Amino acid sequence: MSDFSKHILVTGGAGFIGSHVIRLLVHKYHDYHVINLDKLTYAGNLENLKDLEDAPNYTFVKGDITDAEFILELFRDHDITDVIHLAAESHVDRSILNPMEFIMTNVVGTVVLMNAAKAYWSGNWNGHRFYHVSTDEVYGSLGETGFFTEETSYDPHSPYSASKASSDHFVRAYHDTYGLPVVISNCSNNYGSHQFPEKLIPLFIHNITNNKPLPVYGDGKYTRDWLWVNDHARAIDVIFHAGKNGSTYNIGGFNEWQNIDLIKVLCKVMDTKLNREPGSSEKLITYVKDRPGHDLRYAIDSTKLKEELGWEPSLQFEEGLEKTVDWYLANETWLNNVTSGNYKAYYETQYAQR
Ligand code: NAD
Numbered sequence: 005m006s007d008f009s010k011h012i013l014v015t016g017g018a019g020f021i022g023s024h025v026i027r028l029l030v031h032k033y034h035d036y037h038v039i040n041l042d043k044l045t046y047a048g049n050l051e052n053l054k055d056l057e058d059a060p061n062y063t064f065v066k067g068d069i070t071d072a073e074f075i076l077e078l079f080r081d082h083d084i085t086d087v088i089h090l091a092a093e094s095h096v097d098r099s100i101l102n103p104m105e106f107i108m109t110n111v112v113g114t115v116v117l118m119n120a121a122k123a124y125w126s127g128n129w130n131g132h133r134f135y136h137v138s139t140d141e142v143y144g145s146l147g148e149t150g151f152f153t154e155e156t157s158y159d160p161h162s163p164y165s166a167s168k169a170s171s172d173h174f175v176r177a178y179h180d181t182y183g184l185p186v187v188i189s190n191c192s193n194n195y196g197s198h199q200f201p202e203k204l205i206p207l208f209i210h211n212i213t214n215n216k217p218l219p220v221y222g223d224g225k226y227t228r229d230w231l232w233v234n235d236h237a238r239a240i241d242v243i244f245h246a247g248k249n250g251s252t253y254n255i256g257g258f259n260e261w262q263n264i265d266l267i268k269v270l271c272k273v274m275d276t277k278l279n280r281e282p283g284s285s286e287k288l289i290t291y292v293k294d295r296p297g298h299d300l301r302y303a304i305d306s307t308k309l310k311e312e313l314g315w316e317p318s319l320q321f322e323e324g325l326e327k328t329v330d331w332y333l334a335n336e337t338w339l340n341n342v343t344s345g346n347y348k349a350y351y352e353t354q355y356a357q358r
């Protein structure tokens with residue numbers, strides 16, 4: 005008999021959000037065994053979890069969620085009781101260059117995991133949960149007003165958001181058809197430590213540090229709703245434990261920024277932190293060709309999560325941004341390691357035509 009009360013399979017734990025979720029679970033719940041399954045793609049970095057290597061309630065397994073036989077074996081080997089599914093191809097620009105990988109991992113991979121859960125738990129759903137982590141991008145784009153609620157119709161525009169929307173539909177279908185005990189959350193843009201520097205905030209911190217141009221897509225007037233990654237991890241913890249079976253929860257901090265305004269605040273913080281002349285980082289701003297199918301505005305209404313489960317963000321954006329900048333500046337080796345190799349080749353393809 006195992007000493008653990010749960011064996012939770014967390015997929016994509018070596019990535020940005022997954023590493024924060026794993027750290028929270030491993031520290032907070034000593035009676036849970038947390039199994040991190042990750043393929044270690046360009047975005048997966050075990051350095052993100054170095055501090056947990058010796059934790060007795062943590063195990064890392066390298067593997068691919070699309071490999072059905074291997075996944076079923078893993079359920080058996082570790083007697084998996086619950087899944088928190090984060091593994092995904094997650095970058096919109098990459099999805100435009102190569103949609104197939106997104107369909108394989110985000111859609112097929114999700115179905116493979118649910119098939120294994122369904123087979124291994126074999127209809128005895130008591131004490132089990134399949135938690136699917138999704139994005140607000142499935143709802144498409146808002147005009148200048150309004151918010152996404154859990155009732156907003158899906159209307160994805162990028163291959164990334166279409167693949168996430170598709171996986172959400174499959175998760176609901178497995179609940180409605182087979183009774184799989186699922187819960188889904190759709191979160192806004194995250195920022196914080198350990199994010200791969202292809203996404204806006206870490207990319208621009210890296211470029212400012214190295215005096216490289218800041219490629220602003222289109223007119224820079226696109227709006228995103230930003231949430232500190234640790235607050236997302238806290239929300240996942242709450243929803244995993246208390247969310248209603250078959251339910252969806254939107255996660256967001258009511259924190260909208262037009263890209264260009266956010267970039268200007270970031271530039272100011274960077275000038276101060278790097279002891280540079282005020283205004284010097286802003287000079288790096290370079291307007292480039294727009295992203296095709298670029299969604300104008302995302303804004304999440306997370307009232308349901310607050311009212312039902314009592315979750316609220318813990319941090320103001322300015323404070324979170326400063327903490328984030330401090331982390332990247334203090335972890336230059338991390339940044340240099342991930343910006344070498346594979347990532348560089350991608351960067352050149354992505355920005356060559358702009
Ligand atoms: P990420 O790209 O940083 O990490 C993804 C992880 O998944 C990596 O460690 C990668 O190695 C792993 N992975 C990829 N393909 C795999 C496969 N076939 N098998 C096993 N592992 C595989 O992504 P992230 O930003 O941490 O996002 C995590 C989840 O949260 C995703 O499902 C994403 O859609 C969702 N999400 C992200 C954001 C955001 O702002 N980043 C917002 C809302 C929701």
Ligand code: TYD
Nearest residue numbers: 096193202203204205219220221226228263
């Ligand atoms: P990103 O971090 O890629 O997240 P998402 O596309 O999932 O929202 O981009 C955030 C916003 O920043 C989005 O409107 C696109 C824009 N952007 C740029 O202007 N330049 C860049 O180099 C990147 C990566 C993003």
